Amino acid sequence: MTTPRTHTFKQSPEEAYARFEIEPTPYGDETSHEALLHLLQRAEKNISKSPFRLVPASFNPLDPSLTAFPRPLQSEWQSLRLYLKVLESRAVMMLLPLFWQMESATYRVCRDSGLLFFVADISNTPVNSLAIDSLTIDTIITTTQDCQAVLSYLSTKQRNIPRSWVFVHSVDAVPQHIPPEFSTGTKVAQEVHVFPGVPILEQCGSLIERRAKTFHASDSYTWVFKSDRTLITSAGDDPLPFIRYRLPFVAIEQGVCVCGKAEIEYFHE
Amino acid sequence: MNDLERLRELIAECTAPDAPNMYRTLYGMRDGEPALHLAGWHEWIKLPLVTKDLLTETPVANRFFASNTDVEDIRTSSGTSGKTPPFILRSIPSGLEYRLQYHSFENPILASNVPCMPHWHEDLQISLGYAPRVIAFDPIHAAASVRLARIAGVDAISTFAFHVPLIGKLMIQEGIAEQIRLIEMCGESCTRSLFDFIKRTFPNATIIPQFGAAEIEDKPVGIPCRAITGEEPLSVYHTKPSHYHEIIDSEQEIVLPYEPGTEGELVITSCSPKPRATPLIRYRTGDIVRILPEKCAAHNQLQFTLIGRVSIDFIKIPGGMLRADETERVLRVFNGEITDRFELHRYLRPSSEGQKVEVILYVEPRDQNSPEVLNRLAERIAQELRVGPFRTYSEGVEDGIYLPLTCLPITSTQSPTKSKRMIAH
Numbered sequence: 001m002t003t004p005r006t007h008t009f010k011q012s013p014e015e016a017y018a019r020f021e022i023e024p025t026p027y028g029d030e031t032s033h034e035a036l037l038h039l040l041q042r043a044e045k046n047i048s049k050s051p052f053r054l055v056p057a058s059f060n061p062l063d064p065s066l067t068a069f070p071r072p073l074q075s076e077w078q079s080l081r082l083y084l085k086v087l088e089s090r091a092v093m094m095l096l097p098l099f100w101q102m103e104s105a106t107y108r109v110c111r112d113s114g115l116l117f118f119v120a121d122i123s124n125t126p127v128n129s130l131a132i133d134s135l136t137i138d139t140i141i142t143t144t145q146d147c148q149a150v151l152s153y154l155s156t157k158q159r160n161i162p163r164s165w166v167f168v169h170s171v172d173a174v175p176q177h178i179p180p181e182f183s184t185g186t187k188v189a190q191e192v193h194v195f196p197g198v199p200i201l202e203q204c205g206s207l208i209e210r211r212a213k214t215f216h217a218s219d220s221y222t223w224v225f226k227s228d229r230t231l232i233t234s235a236g237d238d239p240l241p242f243i244r245y246r247l248p249f250v251a252i253e254q255g256v257c258v259c260g261k262a263e264i265e266y267f268h269e
Numbered sequence: 270m271n272d273l274e275r276l277r278e279l280i281a282e283c284t285a286p287d288a289p290n291m292y293r294t295l296y297g298m299r300d301g302e303p304a305l306h307l308a309g310w311h312e313w314i315k316l317p318l319v320t321k322d323l324l325t326e327t328p329v330a331n332r333f334f335a336s337n338t339d340v341e342d343i344r345t346s347s348g349t350s351g352k353t354p355p356f357i358l359r360s361i362p363s364g365l366e367y368r369l370q371y372h373s374f375e376n377p378i379l380a381s382n383v384p385c386m387p388h389w390h391e392d393l394q395i396s397l398g399y400a401p402r403v404i405a406f407d408p409i410h411a412a413a414s415v416r417l418a419r420i421a422g423v424d425a426i427s428t429f430a431f432h433v434p435l436i437g438k439l440m441i442q443e444g445i446a447e448q449i450r451l452i453e454m455c456g457e458s459c460t461r462s463l464f465d466f467i468k469r470t471f472p473n474a475t476i477i478p479q480f481g482a483a484e485i486e487d488k489p490v491g492i493p494c495r496a497i498t499g500e501e502p503l504s505v506y507h508t509k510p511s512h513y514h515e516i517i518d519s520e521q522e523i524v525l526p527y528e529p530g531t532e533g534e535l536v537i538t539s540c541s542p543k544p545r546a547t548p549l550i551r552y553r554t555g556d557i558v559r560i561l562p563e564k565c566a567a568h569n570q571l572q573f574t575l576i577g578r579v580s581i582d583f584i585k586i587p588g589g590m591l592r593a594d595e596t597e598r599v600l601r602v603f604n605g606e607i608t609d610r611f612e613l614h615r616y617l618r619p620s621s622e623g624q625k626v627e628v629i630l631y632v633e634p635r636d637q638n639s640p641e642v643l644n645r646l647a648e649r650i651a652q653e654l655r656v657g658p659f660r661t662y663s664e665g666v667e668d669g670i671y672l673p674l675t676c677l678p679i680t681s682t683q684s685p686t687k688s689k690r691m692i693a694h
Contacts, residue, residue: 044420047420047421047422048377048420048421048422049422051400051402052402053401053402054402054404054417054420054421056413056417061407061409061410061412061413062413066413066416067416067420068416068417068420068421073400073401090337091337097407097409097410098382098405098406098407098408098409098410098414099405099407099409099410099413099414099417101404101405101417103382103386103387103388103405104387104388104391104401104403104405107386107388108388111338114336114337114338115337116337116340116343116358117340117342117343118343118356119342119343119382119386122409123409123657123659124657127345127354130345130354130356131343131345131356134328134329134355134356135329135343135356
């Protein structure tokens with residue numbers, strides 16, 4: 001286990017939370033998921049008063065407690081930029097639920113990288129598979145669940161499987177890794193999001209090359225690894241920062257990657 | 270630069286020896302032949318028309334005239350004839366400044382992927398000096414999207430016309446319908462019943478139409494002359510400066526005079542600013558328009574209104590579309606009881622849960638046409654009739670989106686031609 005690092009806010013948690021006219025959890029305690037949701041719900045009425053991007057604070061559209069998590073206007077999906085470079089992508093399909101609010105961030109990375117970008121209709125697998133052929137899509141950004149739907153269809157139609165995939169895992173889902181249908185040449189980058197569009201565990205080129213089940217902790221957070229819990233605190237400019245937020249899994253360091261960062265595997269309680 | 274000079278330049282660019290070969294093939298040009306030089310209007314009107322079928326049959330690489338970085342979005346059209354839909358690469362749209370006279374776009378907007386992608390709305394807000402705040406509307410998870418829209422404080426909506434009833438219902442539930450100041454609708458003409466619904470649901474909203482098409486990168490096809498106020502015709506447009514419009518007799522493919530009273534299929538050529546990802550020269554839109562007697566008062570241009578499709582073989586509905594070929598297929602399943610002649614009418618009926626789709630299918634029974642027989646037939650047709658890859662009409666009824674399908678006997682006055690089989694009210 002590593003020693004907890006000192007977190008460095010650009011603004012104090014108190015200042016950040018004051019914008020939303022709410023009190024943070026007293027420092028030193030951990031913030032449970034329920035407590036965070038409660039804070040976000042209390043912040044709702046003031047979110048529209050300041051300029052933020054919003055993402056849903058749940059991966060489940062039917063979540064009765066669905067609320068919003070504010071993100072800085074300048075937030076970018078930096079890790080995707082690396083993945084698309086490592087995967088040598090040329091044409092990208094985004095196959096993620098639109099309500100996750102990830103279209104804009106994905107488009108900007110693809111545009112800056114000079115890649116074609118197609119937003120798939122998640123309910124229309126036949127058209128999506130046609131797009132893979134017509135647009136020579138070589139990279140699909142999706143979840144493992146929706147990947148299976150595409151693979152089943154492609155298999156039925158005896159079509160080729162795109163060579164590169166980026167999997168977005170929900171923090172509360174048991175990770176499913178490489179589908180058996182993938183050939184040894186199929187490359188996969190994976191990351192874990194705490195909310196849609198908020199990555200906390202990422203991969204480097206080496207982990208992608210090795211098809212590793214391990215991740216690196218995002219530098220956007222400071223981490224506390226304990227034997228029975230894992231906590232994150234926002235280290236960057238989250239408008240409503242996580243403060244010792246307890247993740248729904250226990251993360252364990254599994255050595256050091258060639259890139260110099262700790263390799264992390266996680267297990268749900 | 271006059272129209273002919275602009276078109277001449279466009280033709281030369283699209284038929285250059287190193288250009289993608291769609292137009293060189295269409296115009297029957299030989300390898301190595303220099304770019305086509307348009308001598309005058311007499312040659313222009315002889316140029317073959319571009320159709321959706323041609324786009325479908327032409328591989329993307331042969332009709333992609335820009336680089337990847339110039340592509341703002343990729344669209345697929347509806348696939349109106351049962352064929353594989355074409356995928357259209359489109360560069361950044363131009364000529365959408367007219368929207369600013371109706372709304373400031375300072376506050377967050379709820380935006381579908383059409384007519385413009387959510388990121389495009391963000392770019393517009395940034396260009397106007399505002400924070401980029403857009404909530405992407407997800408029709409599959411509409412309630413979740415509208416929940417986020419409420420938290421964001423949206424005051425505008427940009428979406429398909431047929432999504433407006435659902436959004437309206439959800440915004441009433443979230444208590445934000447009255448804060449909406451702008452509704453921009455595309456995909457189909459605003460009907461009187463939809464207009465009435467919007468005025469009731471969003472009393473403070475200005476409604477503007479967006480006439481575009483998935484195949485046309487230089488959207489919109491026409492610029493709205495005014496907001497939709499209830500004055501007939503509800504949606505009127507004038508030509509965009511970067512477009513050259515022609516109206517043709519769709520059966521004989523003869524160019525008709527562009528003057529008040531003319532009615533025919535709109536053919537457009539887009540001389541949009543470069544880069545042009547998928548330039549269209551003499552593209553048959555499939556839309557029937559009528560040029561109105563009066564000029565657009567605000568813009569001093571001839572104005573036109575959209576009156577239908579050349580061959581309506583599909584009607585979009587929430588959760589999918591009603592297709593003529595699919596309807597025909599299903600009717601043939603019941604070949605012993607009915608012929609495949611039909612006329613399908615789609616209505617939007619108000620209900621306590623917002624508007625619902627109702628379909629009345631006029632059919633030709635071979636023998637009995639008692640109400641009981643037709644009622645049973647309607648149930649079976651609804652179970653067979655697919656409105657999307659994963660949904661039948663009856664599943665839409667179970668989901669509470671559609672009202673039960675009704676079958677009635679067709680009369681001699683109905684279905685005079687195949688082009689009038691699918692009617693949206």
